[in-house]
Amino acid sequence: MDARYKSREIERRSLDVDGLKRSFLEWLVYSVGKDARAATRRDWFHTVALAVRDRLVDRWMDTTRTYYQQDAKRVYYLSLEFLIGRLLTNSLANLGITDQCRQALDRIGLNLDDVVEAEPDAALGNGGLGRLAACFLDSMASEALPGYGYGIRYEFGLFEQRFEHGWQVEYPEQWLQFGNPWEFPRPEVLYPVQFYGRVEEFRDSVGERAYRWVDAERVLAMAYDTPVVGYGGDTINTLRLWSARATRDFNFGHFNDGAYMKAVEQKVLTENLSRVLYPNDATEGGKELRLKQEYFFTSASLQDILRRYLQHHSNFDSLPDKAAIQLNDTHPAIGIAELMRLLVDQHGVLWDKAWDITRATFSYTNHTLLPEALEAWPVRMMERVLPRHMQIIYEINAKFLNRSKARAAGDNARLSRLSLIDERGDRRVRMGNLAFLGSHKVNGVSALHTELMKQTVFADFHAEFPERINNKTNGITPRRWLHQANQPLAALITSRIGNGWIKDLGQIKALAEKADDLVFREEFRRAKRKNKKRLAAYIARQTGVDVQVDSLFDVQVKRMHEYKRQLLNILQAIALYNEMRDNPTVSWVPVTKIFAGKAAPSYHMAKLIIKLINDVAKVVNHDPSVHDNLKIVLLPNYNVTAAEIIMPAADLSEQISTAGMEASGTGNMKLALNGALTIGTLDGANVEIREHVGDDNIFIFGLTAEEVNDLRASGGFNPREVIASNPSLKRALDMISTGVFSPDDPHRYHPILQALTDGGDHFLVTADFAEYCEAQQEAMDLYRDQEEWTRKAILNTANMGWFSSDRTIMEYATEIWDVHPVKPEHPAETEG
Ligand code: 6GP
CATH class of the missing domain: 3.40.50.2000 (Glycogen Phosphorylase B;)
Incomplete structure (x- = not known):
């Protein structure tokens, strides 16, 4: 065999820094067809991905062959x-070669984080x-x-x-x-x-x-x-x-x-x-x-x-x-x-x-x-x-x-x-x-x-x-959603309990006892702050809005749907805005409301709610009388990559669907695992999250699924009465209906107001409003006590082990599929 070809064969498998570096340079030239001087970030991404792919092909074939043979x-x-x-970060981390890859790129004068950004x-x-x-x-x-x-x-x-x-x-x-x-x-x-x-x-x-x-x-x-x-x-x-x-x-x-x-x-x-x-x-x-x-x-x-x-x-x-x-x-x-x-x-x-x-x-x-x-x-x-x-x-x-x-x-x-x-x-x-x-x-x-x-x-x-x-019950992979997305927290956890949690998330329970440790709390907060800084920079890039890193990051990220009730959240934001303006001398807990999510292109109501959030944000974010104590942002183009930046940075996780309507939710799990406290209804997996993290470490409010069912069945629910008896809700709705947020088109939000009143408020936004505001107040009050907040945040992370998709998948495997683990057989690794 041609010596040069043979050396490439070896390099295809090598996992050390030198081998990686050599194969990057080879791939760039011979497969991407570019000169290092002319290569773009995207060229480097393709180069690195192809070189990484080489390193998994043997084991991929071993896996498939073993299944076949057995x-x-x-x-x-x-x-x-x-x-x-x-997939790049994921492949590197699961292969265990992130550091080697980073160093190899370093030696070529490149930064892994930049290369990763070129992947769609x-x-x-x-x-x-x-x-x-x-x-x-x-x-x-x-x-x-x-x-x-x-x-x-x-x-x-x-x-x-x-x-x-x-x-x-x-x-x-x-x-x-x-x-x-x-x-x-x-x-x-x-x-x-x-x-x-x-x-x-x-x-x-x-x-x-x-x-x-x-x-x-x-x-x-x-x-x-x-x-x-x-x-x-x-x-x-x-x-x-x-x-x-x-x-x-x-x-x-x-x-x-x-x-x-x-x-x-x-x-x-x-x-x-x-x-x-x-x-x-x-x-x-x-x-x-x-x-x-x-x-x-x-x-x-x-x-x-x-x-x-x-x-x-x-x-x-x-x-x-x-x-x-x-x-x-x-x-x-x-x-x-x-x-x-x-x-x-x-x-x-x-x-x-x-x-x-x-x-x-x-x-x-x-x-x-x-x-x-x-x-x-x-x-x-x-x-x-x-x-x-x-x-x-x-x-x-x-x-x-x-x-x-x-x-x-x-x-x-x-x-x-x-x-x-x-x-x-x-x-x-x-x-x-x-x-x-x-x-x-x-x-x-x-x-x-x-x-x-x-x-x-x-x-x-x-x-x-x-x-x-x-x-x-659903689960989430701790690899992507903690190990890869939240490196500051992952490193902190590993420094205390080792890295067994990545594969066996139940082990994260050992963090619970650290909730009372002042030093650990300080470090936990530092990790969160780092993530919040990263998100703040992302928000600034995406929306031009500057947010305070030390404000309470209140996050609702998911598809736009009436049953998920982004509307409830933005109404509470309007009510809070009014309170802040009415009481300028109070020292408010600064809050940043972060939304993200797509609406189905033909779902007019969901799209109107998007417009409402953006309209409210424009007014609130430019109003000097709230002294930057409230910011509202709706991030465009929510996707997995954005979620990886948002989840680690959240303080409060909004899981506020009308009870009985959200089958499970999985964003709720990602946020809690990353140390956000949940504000939510007793819906979907929120119920089980409460059981695991404990009643004291979650803000539960609102009607239960049974109450929702009874209320709807009774036909006696009258949203107009509820609105009339709640001045802050009434005021928020009046502002919307009089065009405070849409001076160019005061009637823009008529369909929303209509749905909440004559429409019978099917999603019970008005019914849950008061309790929701109380729960929000409780969260803001707690946030003033950073030690107590952090303690609860740690307990959330520590008690989310059960929500690993590894647990879920093993339940499917044993109780539904009757499928068992099969260890791939690797023929002795050939030496070139
Ligand atoms: C969703 C559910 O709405 C959500 O609650 C659940 O966590 C998720 O499935 C995973 O089970 N449903 C859909 O996305 C969907 O398209 C047909 O359902």
Whole structure:
């Protein structure tokens, strides 16, 4: 072998500073094709990413090979969204080579932090559901679980949000514009996926009735693989994302007609399937393209899963022992009908057997109870787009309803609620019901949410299958959300209790006793202050607003949604602003209200609330009479990267959804783990956070889920009365309605005021306002006592160990998937 080539081989593996430096210089020239003098920051990012990628390929292959050789049971996490964020810092930290990399770059005269900034944020998701999927990938790899992620390689991720005159404006997000160094295209891994056409009945070889799907349009799904590095770098799993490709024969038909342009047009249309992520969070658009996206990635994934299974098996009897398929919400639920189709139509498995296999293989996670988010596809659309699946769904439904207890009891109302078809109005397929019926386990994402699932949307199914619903409270990966995002605190923790917490977050409990240690509190505060300085600089860059580092950083970051009640927060801000102006001699606790979050482009109310926050901010931030004691900022373009700056810097975490409406929340966990105190309702995982951090270390206010339910059911709630009896609320609303914040358009906020009054205040903003203000006052009072505040902050961090996604994922592994850790076998490392 050429000596130079051979030396490169060794360097590809070397983890020391010299080896890294040499391979950076090599990569820059030979793969990025740039001279060090001409290289941009982006060139260096690609260089470093490619060199780091080299260092994980061997172990990635070892991992995959070990799973294959042991024919291990794998879990397949099917998700329409993976909200990954940047990968460089994550890969370096999980490989344990951050310091070496930093030094190697130093020697070339570069700063790692600058290089990291050139990486685009992979935003293939909207919010909680997508970010949870990304945390789960990290935990599966870190726990050595044979886990695969399957999704779509969207060319355009979640839109970029900008504010123009205070209004949200969406711009396309182009994360792939300059290439993606982490992915491996697999042009040979291609599966056909069909749409439209019709179903033909025929007699099979033994004379049985059988069906085939004919005259369909075909699209190809092409795989792109991204390695998922577990902590310590031993296990490296795979995220396989599908991209749509037009088939060649599809185009040839047109060429023969001489219609070249038409052929190319058709190709573009076909490939639109993986073009863009739908920007709705927890609401369903009902668009045909969305249904096609769901089927596209689900079908390709199932074909891939069966191919892998058939490498070791000749029939499907043991599929459930070798594959667990988790449906991340109902988006991939069509997979239940698709697996039935593949087994029955393509592999000749008998129906009942196929159904047993399907149910034993699938499980389903529900992420929201919001009725508008429960997917229900028009039967007519389904019949047209997926005709064979529609038949299969009818068949599943008929067999189920025939056997159900409701039929026996003659309870027709119940029967129609259990049906996979909603017969009211234009008929629709209820994907939640299909997912429930086709799964052996169904889970909610917090204790409260799971209880509510049993009582509400799935009450009838729960009565039918009382063992099926179970709870898996969400978690977050401590690697990204503490170890990487909050280096000052991570270093402090490690200095006291060692670094075992990174892998076993339960160990962080040992910090609890340090809450009474004056020196530790001082250091904890210093770490927080450092993070706040970093956020303040970011705020200044992004919004031009200067905030006081020593003010109380009060943070609400999440998608803009009425049920999350950013409106409640901004109303309290207005009330506080009024109090400060009324009492200029009082020494106020300075407060900085920090908001961030995107609204779905078609969600007008959420966008109006964005404008309101920006309008209020403009008035408050420029009013000298509050002496900088109150600042309000709404940061644009909230994404994973922004969250990594915001979470570590927060003092107060706003988790103020209308009780019963937030399934779990995960931002609540990130903030508490980073030492923020929560102000929140008893909703979602807030309930469990309170149990872990203790009642004294959290500010709970407002109606409970039960009270919300009763209040709404009674019909006796009158927001106008509530407003009339609360002068500070009334004054805040009057200011909005008289155009104090919108002099250019005094009626701008009429729809908001309308919703709060005549609209009946569905989200109970007015009902919770008074208690919320009291809780805010309590928080401000406590903040004056920095020692006491810090003590509670430390207790929050110390008691959040249970909320690691490692705990969550191991619960899924043992209680749902029956999947076990598999240690990759590494052949003796070759020496070049
Ligand atoms: C979200 C829930 O709203 C949030 O409470 C939860 O923490 C998160 O899922 C992860 O479980 N739901 C969605 O993002 C969604 O799109 C269909 O639901």
